[in-house]
Amino acid sequence: MQLAISVHERARRIRRASLRMVHQARMGHPGGDLSCADILAVLYFHVLQLDPDSPRDPNRDRFVLSKGHASAALYATLAERGFFPHRDLDAYMQPLSQLNGHPDRNKVPGVEANTGPLGHGLPIAVGMATAAKLDGAPWRTFVLTGDGELQEGSNWEAIMAASQLRLDNLTVIVDRNRLQQGDTTEKTVGLEPLAERWQAFGWSVVEVDGHDVDALVAVLGDLPASAGRPTCVIARTNKGRGVSFIEDRVEWHHRVPTDEELAAALVELEGEE
């Protein structure tokens, strides 16, 4: 399927750009960047209705990156989608750069929320979706959260309110890579049974392989999963996906690749071009 191949290639470019940015900045969160690259590619190249030339169009779909530390992946995606030139990515975290370590909606076209402190994106998205409902507007709101981030209580306040408000124009995607900064989620404060928890809070839940572009296209192209309810897509992912020596290794939460590691990673992420 031509479309799926194309999105797959976008994801590969996002991964390559993210790693280069982290390497150049000598700072960042490469594990989380790589785990959400396929999700971002599917969202920005297949799902979200938006126009990079009109980033504040009131009828655009909204995307909130709640795991704001994956900023390199977001900026790389926005550049790939045409919100700003790829060369701007070189300024990632440089002094006075617009591309701060965590995204700023007032500085970067396409960024919808100033995230970074965890547990903020979902409440903001509930407000966005509520505004669309108040206006009877057709645009939709999407949020990408980390999984460890769900330990923040503010998420569960928002999860309860979203089902009460019947926000079927809201979709949360959980980047379920099973690792947080220090260890696995389950050895820290466990999240399972995660699907049942969301269901118990009144959400429709769909589980999907978060690296299977075709499967993501199918799930995110058929929303809401049930009328009258917000949808939670639990995307099973691997932190550091795509680079053998980064994948599933907890220390790569915010490790920076050496010159040799970057070169090796980019070989593994050879594109189709």
Next chain:
Amino acid sequence: MKEAPKGADCRVAFAETLIALAETDRRIVAVVNDSLGSSNLKEFKRRFPDRLVNVGIAEQNLVGVSAGLASAGKIPFACGASCFLTGRALEQVKADLAYSRHNVKLCGMSSGMAYGELGPTHHSIEDLAWTRVIAGLTVIVPADPIETARAVRAAAAMDGPVFLRLSRMPVPTVTPEGLPFEIGKAALLRAGRDVTIIAAGVTVGRAMTAAELLSSDGIDAAVMNLSTIRPIDRDAIVEAASKGPIVTVEEHTVHGGLGSAVAEVVVTTHPVRMRFVGVPGVFAPTGSPEFLLDHFGITPEAIRSAARELVEH
């Protein structure tokens, strides 16, 4: 002399003004943490049932949801008890409202020690210290119903996050009818040569009474209503300091609040001696709001003593 608990509850003016604004501006919505009664918004809900969003007892979500509403063009008035709204959700106030520049009006109800006997968990005597240090957040403390109505209108008219610190304590009317209200402008309610008393919110009436007492002592005291704490009216404070000493009065801890804000201007421009009248950095004992103000010396007599000390020594 104990000030009689008479006067008006500013929440009435708050709700009436919000309803009047909502009649003509569809962007205005109210967001509450189940605080419909304590925010006096039952009539708002009756008039605009769809535009009252109740997120339940969840202040972090209250502020986050309000930010999201604002990002989509709404003008949310996010209402809740000031102690929870500021204390519980301070990170959301900083990141989601101020840093993000979302056009949300944060309405801290029953601030200061208005919850009286409910105790220090419900008192909000730290909220000015917490909020006034946040970049880009406008902080307003209206003194009476007239100023509350004007502050609500001004907050709705400006584009940017505002913290409105409101009270439920009955207060006398201190604002002259013709006095214009402008965010960032202090109001000189009484001119005086010897000393300036700077107050805000429920303490302005007490400052006015203190000035009367001082007059009988032969001391000519000015009274300034500093209702905007941030951005602060530097010119007005410098002018007061150039005339003489300053007494600040606040229903708040004396650490980091109105008095500290005034002192930051005074020491860097025109240093004069000051006295801070307020809660002396302790948690309050059990008592009614009026009892507690008296207990901590936030009274006309104590303000008078502080001013006399400065003028006579």
